[in-house]
Amino acid sequence: MATRTIDVAAIRKDFPIFETGIAYLDSANTSQRPKQVTGAMLEYFEKFNSNIHRAAYRIAEEATVRYEATREKVRAFINAASTKEIVYTRGTTEAINLVAYSWGRKNIGQGDLIVLTILDHHSNIVPWQILAAERGAHIEYVDIDEKGELRQDQFAELLKRGPKLVAFNLVSNAMGTINPARDMVAAAKKAGATVLVDGAQSTPHQPVDVRALGCDFYAFSGHKMLGPTGAGILYGRRELLEAMDPFMAGGDMIKTVRIEGTTYHDLPWKFEAGTQAIAEVIGLGAAVDYLTDLGMDAVRAHELEITEYAYEAMSDVEGLTLYGPPPSRRAGVVSFSLEGIHPHDLATIADRDQVCLRAGHHCAMPLMTRLGVAATARASFYVYTQKEEVDRLVSSIKEAQRIFA
Amino acid sequence: MSAAADDQFYREYILDHYKNPRNYGRLEHPDISHEEDNPLCGDVVGMDFRLQDGVISDIRFHGRGCAISQASASLLTERLKGLSLEEAKKINKDDVLGELGIDISPARIKCALLSLKVLKVGAYGLAGDDEE
């Protein structure tokens, strides 16, 4: 198992988009999707398109079975105890908002402390800011050191103040930092906090075991892990989900509706109101199958190899500043800036060479402020990334330096 | 797709305005001073105006950001100097883009028009709505 390796050339044949000739270096933003995923969705549309959970005819049963099958695939993928703990959402953002709304409004009160980190994505900051403002709670942010890693000493100090909630990302999308999540969760639980881990950047790129991690909630998006947009997951420990009220209300999330009142559906459907993203959830199931077949250890090993290669190639470029920790402690993300060239100008020049590069604040403005930059350029990798694409990025960088010289 | 296209995009004189911005700096005791930013990419442009009988007798800009935003600001200050506020009011989006003389992708249009926004909001108090 652990010795499996990735055959990039074979993998790329599953991704028709590469026939366009692009070098795609923005997988942390959204990944590409293989034929297996789009094929599973197309099959639904063409062979058993119908609504789930509601109809008695055969194609609707087929749709329901396929839709629900994704839940077991995801459960196994992240090693949750039960499919009741796997709630479909539109993505990480909706999953975190669900927790902020349904858990937060019941459990966070006046004067309570919420601990976040400076590495967090806006979607793991803004819902808590809104909740804190509403409930009179306050937020503290764990800072980073000069290597771009969370200051564990400061985290330990904050835990002494008894936070009600600790929420952080396992992997930073802006710098790629892999946080020591297991230790952080254990320490936070010991301090009595409920813990949410934002897994948007970890689930696609490394093995995840939510029970070993020990967190209460874990959120991620299908579109960053070869699946389609519009389908993501909230994992929640069953007893917490049981005690929470619904997020959205309407059809499908009820057991009985009477004029006098309503009883809610069982887990996980209590949190899935209205007609769901059926094709997208089926597509997510196919994506999980694809990654499971590759093996997540092999995925991580491949990305580490590409990241080390990129790190080395870019360290050699004059006037280039790299942000964040060394490759062994980061995911397949390289954030950087060039002297005298704004990241947007670099991205525009790279685009002329069909190199897709992200430039901006990466939805992490507090981190950008902390680094003292308005924006960075970011290259990010995945199972299909080959070294040749990194070479093309380095050429684009040199081209930009020639133009701006 | 290659060098020729780049050079077309980053035309010599845009790069020249970026590297050697005209009317760069601040005015002491300006009659009007206004700054706008584009949080998405961190571009900032501010302008100071000196007015004499309703005419822009002197102007300076400051800021930081990408080549498009800064060159566009530099070009605009050249155009504004000596114009009356009434005349300045007539400058629109097409004038600014025309002056840059390059194809601007939708993603970069905000960079190109940031300086016009400074003029509009600062000099005649139009709400900072996004130009279509």
Ligand SMILES: Cc1ncc(COP(=O)(O)O)c(C=O)c1O
């Ligand atoms: C770390 C992290 N958290 C949350 C999100 C939000 O994910 P989504 O936009 O799919 O809801 C992202 C995606 O950019 C992310 O990288």
